[in-house]
Amino acid sequence: MATERPSRLRVFSLNCWGIRFFSQLCTQRYEMIGELLCQEQHDIALLQEVWSERDFLFLKRKLSSSHPYTHYFKSGVIGSGLAVFSRHRIQDALLYQYSLNGYPYMLRHGDWFGGKAVGLVIVDVSGLKAHVYVTHLHAEYSRAQDEYLSHRTVQSWELLQFVRHTSCGADLVVLGGDLNMHPQDLGNRLLRSHTGLRDCYTETDTFDVSTLPVTCLFSLFACPVFIGIITVCCSRQGCEDGHTLIADNHFTKKQDLVPFEKGIRIDYILMKGSQRVTMKCESLSTTKGPVADKPFPYSDHEALTAEFALLHSEDSRQRGSSDTLAVSEQMEVVAEARALVKEGLCQTEALRDKAMHLMFGALLLLLLPLAMAFLPCSCSCSFSTLGLLGAVCMVLLLSGALLYLLFTTHIKVLKETEDQMMLTSNDLQTKLTGCQLSGSSSLDGSPEIQPLSPFKREE
Amino acid sequence: MATERPSRLRVFSLNCWGIRFFSQLCTQRYEMIGELLCQEQHDIALLQEVWSERDFLFLKRKLSSSHPYTHYFKSGVIGSGLAVFSRHRIQDALLYQYSLNGYPYMLRHGDWFGGKAVGLVIVDVSGLKAHVYVTHLHAEYSRAQDEYLSHRTVQSWELLQFVRHTSCGADLVVLGGDLNMHPQDLGNRLLRSHTGLRDCYTETDTFDVSTLPVTCLFSLFACPVFIGIITVCCSRQGCEDGHTLIADNHFTKKQDLVPFEKGIRIDYILMKGSQRVTMKCESLSTTKGPVADKPFPYSDHEALTAEFALLHSEDSRQRGSSDTLAVSEQMEVVAEARALVKEGLCQTEALRDKAMHLMFGALLLLLLPLAMAFLPCSCSCSFSTLGLLGAVCMVLLLSGALLYLLFTTHIKVLKETEDQMMLTSNDLQTKLTGCQLSGSSSLDGSPEIQPLSPFKREE
Numbered sequence: 001m002a003t004e005r006p007s008r009l010r011v012f013s014l015n016c017w018g019i020r021f022f023s024q025l026c027t028q029r030y031e032m033i034g035e036l037l038c039q040e041q042h043d044i045a046l047l048q049e050v051w052s053e054r055d056f057l058f059l060k061r062k063l064s065s066s067h068p069y070t071h072y073f074k075s076g077v078i079g080s081g082l083a084v085f086s087r088h089r090i091q092d093a094l095l096y097q098y099s100l101n102g103y104p105y106m107l108r109h110g111d112w113f114g115g116k117a118v119g120l121v122i123v124d125v126s127g128l129k130a131h132v133y134v135t136h137l138h139a140e141y142s143r144a145q146d147e148y149l150s151h152r153t154v155q156s157w158e159l160l161q162f163v164r165h166t167s168c169g170a171d172l173v174v175l176g177g178d179l180n181m182h183p184q185d186l187g188n189r190l191l192r193s194h195t196g197l198r199d200c201y202t203e204t205d206t207f208d209v210s211t212l213p214v215t216c217l218f219s220l221f222a223c224p225v226f227i228g229i230i231t232v233c234c235s236r237q238g239c240e241d242g243h244t245l246i247a248d249n250h251f252t253k254k255q256d257l258v259p260f261e262k263g264i265r266i267d268y269i270l271m272k273g274s275q276r277v278t279m280k281c282e283s284l285s286t287t288k289g290p291v292a293d294k295p296f297p298y299s300d301h302e303a304l305t306a307e308f309a310l311l312h313s314e315d316s317r318q319r320g321s322s323d324t325l326a327v328s329e330q331m332e333v334v335a336e337a338r339a340l341v342k343e344g345l346c347q348t349e350a351l352r353d354k355a356m357h358l359m360f361g362a363l364l365l366l367l368l369p370l371a372m373a374f375l376p377c378s379c380s381c382s383f384s385t386l387g388l389l390g391a392v393c394m395v396l397l398l399s400g401a402l403l404y405l406l407f408t409t410h411i412k413v414l415k416e417t418e419d420q421m422m423l424t425s426n427d428l429q430t431k432l433t434g435c436q437l438s439g440s441s442s443l444d445g446s447p448e449i450q451p452l453s454p455f456k457r458e459e
Numbered sequence: 460m461a462t463e464r465p466s467r468l469r470v471f472s473l474n475c476w477g478i479r480f481f482s483q484l485c486t487q488r489y490e491m492i493g494e495l496l497c498q499e500q501h502d503i504a505l506l507q508e509v510w511s512e513r514d515f516l517f518l519k520r521k522l523s524s525s526h527p528y529t530h531y532f533k534s535g536v537i538g539s540g541l542a543v544f545s546r547h548r549i550q551d552a553l554l555y556q557y558s559l560n561g562y563p564y565m566l567r568h569g570d571w572f573g574g575k576a577v578g579l580v581i582v583d584v585s586g587l588k589a590h591v592y593v594t595h596l597h598a599e600y601s602r603a604q605d606e607y608l609s610h611r612t613v614q615s616w617e618l619l620q621f622v623r624h625t626s627c628g629a630d631l632v633v634l635g636g637d638l639n640m641h642p643q644d645l646g647n648r649l650l651r652s653h654t655g656l657r658d659c660y661t662e663t664d665t666f667d668v669s670t671l672p673v674t675c676l677f678s679l680f681a682c683p684v685f686i687g688i689i690t691v692c693c694s695r696q697g698c699e700d701g702h703t704l705i706a707d708n709h710f711t712k713k714q715d716l717v718p719f720e721k722g723i724r725i726d727y728i729l730m731k732g733s734q735r736v737t738m739k740c741e742s743l744s745t746t747k748g749p750v751a752d753k754p755f756p757y758s759d760h761e762a763l764t765a766e767f768a769l770l771h772s773e774d775s776r777q778r779g780s781s782d783t784l785a786v787s788e789q790m791e792v793v794a795e796a797r798a799l800v801k802e803g804l805c806q807t808e809a810l811r812d813k814a815m816h817l818m819f820g821a822l823l824l825l826l827l828p829l830a831m832a833f834l835p836c837s838c839s840c841s842f843s844t845l846g847l848l849g850a851v852c853m854v855l856l857l858s859g860a861l862l863y864l865l866f867t868t869h870i871k872v873l874k875e876t877e878d879q880m881m882l883t884s885n886d887l888q889t890k891l892t893g894c895q896l897s898g899s900s901s902l903d904g905s906p907e908i909q910p911l912s913p914f915k916r917e918e
Contacts, residue, residue, distance in 0.1 A: 071878065071882065072878070073875065074871040074872070074878070075868075075871055075875065076868060076871065077864055077867050077868055077871070079871070089889070090882060091882070092882060092883060092886060093878070093879050093882050094620050094624055095875055095879075097558065099534070115868070115871070120624070162553075165551075165553055165579070165624075165625040166625055168628035385846075388846040388850055391847055391854065392850060394854065395850065395853065395854060395857075405536055408536050409534075409535060409536055412533040412535065412536070412538070413534070415533050416534065416554055419530065419531070420554075423530065423550070423552050427550045427551060430548075
């Protein structure tokens, strides 16, 4: 276990709500965010919804001394909105744009244009290799009738696969961002159970009392009399239950919170250590709407700040045992996700059928002006009328074709995700039962395979 | 160094040219490919251009005994065309669709619809963790005027980043596929220099003499007299210079080979071992157009088969020294790639400007029928004529808007790639000079940072 005085790492995450000409008081809020970051000197700041590159460049100038290393991830039409500011050197960056992200014709939602993605930066934190992920998932516009649920679930799957396969070799892993999911939502459980990432809010002993020295806190916890005081302290200083969308925020639309009047927790900082480094979340804090000496909050979301202790560790037993325990939970949650993706597949197939009907309808309608053109006696329509009708049919036909292409690509993504989930299920089953015959999607026969001379893993 | 009798791994790669109703003799060729794979019993077969799922399912049934583990990667409208058949258990799969892949309006090329991607399967090869990649990059339709060069370079960059960041923890890494690049093309050099993957064709001592037993080969090599015989044997049995597009192939269009009459090498099997396993390519062979006892070849591409020896190894010195040597080469090649991506960026910005002009033109044209509608005296046009004109303007406006969106997303991808390349350049520079102040794209100031208590990597 820990053998040395711990190093510290402070991570900040905020959805900046930076839609130029739409988000209220955008320029002033970026000024405030810049001031906060300059002043607080977090090691790493993870920002979402920095939609305008001009705003990113403003922050970059403002933070050039405090956070000299930055990366702004670009994707989609106006996205990805993801930015990282770091006090430590960024060695490398990689972007994975989610395959499903809403529909281009849903202009009033607009997520499609944002090119939602997960960005990875590899940061050298005093000799430690930190893999830091920042992400923003598709918004939830209606909890009762969430037409984007399958999209968000696929995004969660792609996020967890990306983290799983790119975090090997990291000394520490941090993920921050706006997941647009409640703590116990399927996508969130999927992410945590399959990556081993832990939620700072549930992991920390000291939510929102980060101003108190840690030694003092431990002594408080040791004495039952003071527990009440700590509770009071938490509820007074921070958002209840770690909410990041709250009614007290000047910019929050109250109807968006119904039926969660107290607030919603959709922004997260998740973390995990490695066999070399134990990562402990010593404190987590949130802003709470209004800002002292300022007329309005930083954003319509609350900001998160996590402080980690990094300890040398040679003991991997704990990790191993939790891995074993997690397998059955992983299987359950992946089965649930598969069912949801299948449902999304059926819905998308129905949409594709509708697009095909639109195409066929437009084709039939196109026959009408053609027939009228060849039968001039039966109709008094002018050439222009026929042309207009033809042009309308062509627009309908093109729209149908574009929609058909869109839904076909969505179906491909959903099928690919389902296949990957099945593969993972089978692999987990194999782990559980030790049966070497299960596995891929296509174990149809009873193969008689001559194995290579065995290499045994030393794990 | 190697301490045990080596295990063997045989890998097959083929671009199947499986465009239903377009590729000649598709059904018959899939029959032949299935027979070959059944008979040869490669450990892993990597197929590209299996565009139809029905053809994949045919192969899956046919190979259910010999290759019981499969994964078919799905992406784009009709893609990705990538399939893996394995004798060993596939544990997991992950897909990365390239961000740039031609243009949807280039219907006669059609790459855009293929959703070109790189697929990763993690295969348990007798206790070894093999990361096996299969990919297919954008085609080159004209070497003299290659309008897709920047797209293919971005794809190469994304491929190398994906391999770099997902291959950590693998005991062995194999990449097979149709890269659509000549051996010394920029994208190919970029891929090899930044991933450490080695080309089986240049690595193997015994190209196309795989039918001879290895022990016999070693004894032949020991005797200088027999070197001439081996050379003769190579040139007689295999494609010259490892070409995979050759004039001798029944399906190859001869004009596609000009000015490379002898053939082109665009299909590859690349590989690297790990600190635990030394991977040696013992032989590489290609098909050579016509197939014995068959009326036509397997495809318009030639198939590759590589045989690897896998040896236990504890000696990482060689790897370390080659890493150091490679840094300057990596810097050169990434600088070359950055220049090319910048050029692509300028071209795409010009295309976006054209799309904007189209939009403005259509808007101005739209004013014409509107003006005519409000000035009935000055024109004898009917309502229908105005409507037709309006509809045409709307179609032009929509087309302009769609193209504008398309090119805007392309610009985002090109900028992101350039930023990542700059980050990599700076990191390499830091490695070379040891200067801790260089690095990210945004080292603007002279920061005074208090470091954490140092963790030193033990590498």
